[in-house]
Amino acid sequence: MKTFWGILLFLLGWQLLAMKLNAPLVLPTPYATLFSLLEAFSNFETFYALWSTVWKGLMVLGLVIAVGVPIGFVMGLSDTVYGLMRPVIMVVQAVPVISWLVLVIFLWGIGWKGPVLISLLSLLPMVIFTTVSGVRNLDKTLVEMVTVYKVPKGKVFKEVYLGSIVPFVSAAVEVSVGDVWKVILVSEYLCGSSGIGVLISWARQYVDVPRVYALTIIAVALGIASERLVKKFLGRITKRWVTSS
Amino acid sequence: MGDIVLNAEKLEKKFDDLSVIDGWNLKVEKGERVVLFGPSGCGKTTFLKIVAGLEEKSSGSLDIDYERIGFVFQEPRLIPWRNVKRNLSVVLEDDEKIVQILKKTRLEGFEFYLPSQLSGGMKQRVNLARALLVDPDLLVLDEPFGSLDLPIKLGIMQDINSLWEAEKFTVLMVTHDVKEALYLGNRVLLLSKRPSRVLKEFRVNLSRKERNLSSPVFATLEAQLIREILEL
Numbered sequence: 001m002k003t004f005w006g007i008l009l010f011l012l013g014w015q016l017l018a019m020k021l022n023a024p025l026v027l028p029t030p031y032a033t034l035f036s037l038l039e040a041f042s043n044f045e046t047f048y049a050l051w052s053t054v055w056k057g058l059m060v061l062g063l064v065i066a067v068g069v070p071i072g073f074v075m076g077l078s079d080t081v082y083g084l085m086r087p088v089i090m091v092v093q094a095v096p097v098i099s100w101l102v103l104v105i106f107l108w109g110i111g112w113k114g115p116v117l118i119s120l121l122s123l124l125p126m127v128i129f130t131t132v133s134g135v136r137n138l139d140k141t142l143v144e145m146v147t148v149y150k151v152p153k154g155k156v157f158k159e160v161y162l163g164s165i166v167p168f169v170s171a172a173v174e175v176s177v178g179d180v181w182k183v184i185l186v187s188e189y190l191c192g193s194s195g196i197g198v199l200i201s202w203a204r205q206y207v208d209v210p211r212v213y214a215l216t217i218i219a220v221a222l223g224i225a226s227e228r229l230v231k232k233f234l235g236r237i238t239k240r241w242v243t244s245s
Numbered sequence: 246m247g248d249i250v251l252n253a254e255k256l257e258k259k260f261d262d263l264s265v266i267d268g269w270n271l272k273v274e275k276g277e278r279v280v281l282f283g284p285s286g287c288g289k290t291t292f293l294k295i296v297a298g299l300e301e302k303s304s305g306s307l308d309i310d311y312e313r314i315g316f317v318f319q320e321p322r323l324i325p326w327r328n329v330k331r332n333l334s335v336v337l338e339d340d341e342k343i344v345q346i347l348k349k350t351r352l353e354g355f356e357f358y359l360p361s362q363l364s365g366g367m368k369q370r371v372n373l374a375r376a377l378l379v380d381p382d383l384l385v386l387d388e389p390f391g392s393l394d395l396p397i398k399l400g401i402m403q404d405i406n407s408l409w410e411a412e413k414f415t416v417l418m419v420t421h422d423v424k425e426a427l428y429l430g431n432r433v434l435l436l437s438k439r440p441s442r443v444l445k446e447f448r449v450n451l452s453r454k455e456r457n458l459s460s461p462v463f464a465t466l467e468a469q470l471i472r473e474i475l476e477l
Contacts, residue, residue, distance in 0.1 A: 145322040148297045148314060149336040149379065159335050163326040241326040242359075 028210040037214035045199070050218065052194040056112060057180045057226070060119040064127050064176060067120075069169055072131025073161070082132065093125035097183075101190050115187035115195070122183045127172045134168030135161065163241040170234045177230045181223045196222075248275040249310065250383055250415045251296065256305035258291055265291050267440035268305065275382075278409065278416040280426040282474075283436025289419040290319075293387050296417065311383040311415070315376030319388045321368035323360040329371050330356040337378050350374040350404060366397035373401060377408060386418040390425060399458070402428050406456065423470055427463065428456060433470065435477060444477055 011030050018029040028036075040046040075082040100121055104114035138161060146156045188197025196219055203211035251273040258266040265288035273279050281289045294300040296309060297316055323332050329352060333343045347353050350370045360368055369389060376384055386405075390398040406429065409416065420426050426433045426449075433447040447470055455462040 139322075141318070141320065141322050142324060144299055145316075145318065146335070147299060148316045149375075151335055155335065159324060159327060159331070163324065 025207065025209050028213055032210040033213040033217070036208070036210035037217060040211065040214050040218070046215075046218070049194055049196050049199045050222070052112070053181070053184055053188065053196045053219075054222070056116055056119070056184050056188075056195065059116055060123065060180050060184065061173065061176060063116075063120050064123045065169070065173065068124050068127030068172075069131050069165070072128040073135055073165065075128065076132040076135025076165075089125045089128055092121055095121075097122065097186065097190075101187070105191050110191055111193045114191035115184050115197070118187040118191075119180060119183040123176045123179060127169070127176060130168045130172035131165055134165030137168070138164040166238055166241045170238050173234060174227070174231060177227050178223060181219060181226070185219055249273070249308075250275050250277075251310070251417070252306075252308040254306045256292075256295075256307055257303045258288060258295065258300070259303045264440035266302075267442050269441075269443055271434065271443060273415060273417060275415055276413045278429060278431045279418070280430035280433045281417070281419045281436060282421070282423075282426050282433050283441060284438045285421070287436050287439050287441035289436065289441075290387055293385050293417065293419060296383075297385060309383075311381075313379045313381050313383075315379055315381030315384045315414075317369075317373050317376045317384070317386045317389040319391060321360065321372040323368060323371055325360050328357045328359055329363070332360070332371060333375055333378055336375055339378075342378060346374045346378045349377070349408060351400075364397075366393055366401065369393060369397075369401060370404075373405070377412075380412075381414050383415045383417060386416065386420075386429075388419050388421065390420075390422070398425075405429060406453075410453070423467055423474075424458060427451070427466055427470060428458065435474060437477070445473060447473055 014027075014030050018024075018027045021027050024032065071085065075085050097118055100118045101114070104117055108114055142160050143156075146160060151159075184195070185197035185200065188195035189201045190197075192198045196215055200212055200215045203209075203215060249272055251271070253269050253271040256266055256269040256271070257264070265286075269292070271279075281292065283289055291300060293316075295302050295307065297314055324335065327335070329347070330343060333346065334340075337343075343356075347356055350373055352367070352370055352374060355363065355367065358367075360371070363371070372389065390401065393401070402425065405416075416429065418426075418429055420429075431449045431451075433449060434443050435445040435447060436442070437444050449466065451462065451466065454460070457463055
């Protein structure tokens with residue numbers, strides 16, 4: 001109920017501000033935005049764009065875990081690998097999106113690969129460094145224990161290391177889910193061929209501000225829904241590694 | 246002379262310039278219960294780590310003749326996200342044996358408890374159960390009762406004695422406590438402070454019945470050992 005009143009208060013504030021500014025090109029009214037939103041949902045193009053953004057997001061999340069966790073794991077285990085890889089990853093982390101953009105446009109032109117690569121490179125360093133923290137956070141006395149009992153390496157990974165890195169990776173994925181849509185939308189806007197970001201870019205070109213706001217609402221809803229879904233899903237997975245009842 | 250399980254000659258261990266173990270000569274026979282008794286920082290735990298393959302010696306020789314080692318650590322070292330049974334199956338996947346060990350260490354009914362749900366004493370029992378699960382030729386105990394109160398400590402010590410009576414494994418134990426040393430050992434090696442040497446050997450000739458904290462023979466032996474320690 002509190003959420004409902006909160007939303008109502010937000011809409012009321014928005015309406016009042018729009019009336020006060022009286023500049024539909026800067027802030028359209030909630031009514032105009034809602035109308036545009038309904039119009040968008042009556043159009044197949046919006047659903048196609050939504051699907052295009054969603055699968056890119058899922059692909060980036062999958063890749064970021066598949067690539068970031070193993071790299072972070074090895075870096076966490078070996079100081080030498082950490083020393084060698086850290087500068088490269090720090091550079092990747094510091095390169096502005098616009099520089100990657102130029103590179104991917106030269107490489108592939110406009111299309112889906114650019115947004116996927118840019119988003120991947122934006123999120124990868126965080127997942128890698130979080131996994132490193134997970135491995136380094138591992139209780140070293142447990143490693144001594146399994147060494148004394150000559151526990152096979154595969155079992156050590158499954159029973160000891162995984163339990164230590166899962167909470168860290170899970171936190172990194174949660175943060176990534178929140179960020180992935182923002183990064184994908186920006187890169188779609190700049191170099192994509194389909195997706196919500198592309199629709200926002202077109203709406204800007206036609207100076208259709210209510211449509212920009214409507215598409216933004218879709219993006220926000222997508223972000224919130226995916227964060228909740230992932231949290232629920234991760235909760236189930238990490239249940240196997242809880243340390244207290 | 247029985248079979249020699251462990252034979253150290255002029256064993257030395259240094260950490261950079263810090264000499265910790267200074268030429269230990271030590272023989273442990275099969276089925277013996279040897280206690281290392283000495284001040285903090287004199288290298289007792291370091292010696293156990295060398296025996297268990299967790300540390301390298303700096304010089305001297307160490308011949309070891311055992312197939313399986315059971316190590317009861319100072320702290321329980323249990324995997325926090327695994328229940329008691331899974332903690333045990335990490336070292337040996339044998340359900341039947343795990344059930345037997347849980348019974349022997351009086352942990353029946355707690356197999357599905359997480360470490361966070363167990364008391365300090367129970368966790369140490371799991372630590373002991375894990376060590377015994379591998380059928381050790383050599384059971385190493387590294388000050389395992391430090392954080393436990395007397396009744397719990399006594400319970401676990403009694404368990405170890407009964408299990409030793411049945412299995413006759415070799416025991417190598419480190420402690421600061423005279424009572425623990427006499428209760429569990431049949432030979433106490435008195436060590437000097439760092440860099441440590443083996444200064445004296447104290448034989449514990451107690452029958453099964455006399456190995457009792459309240460027995461007069463035990464009290465006499467305790468006084469004797471304390472005297473020996475003070476004379477060093």
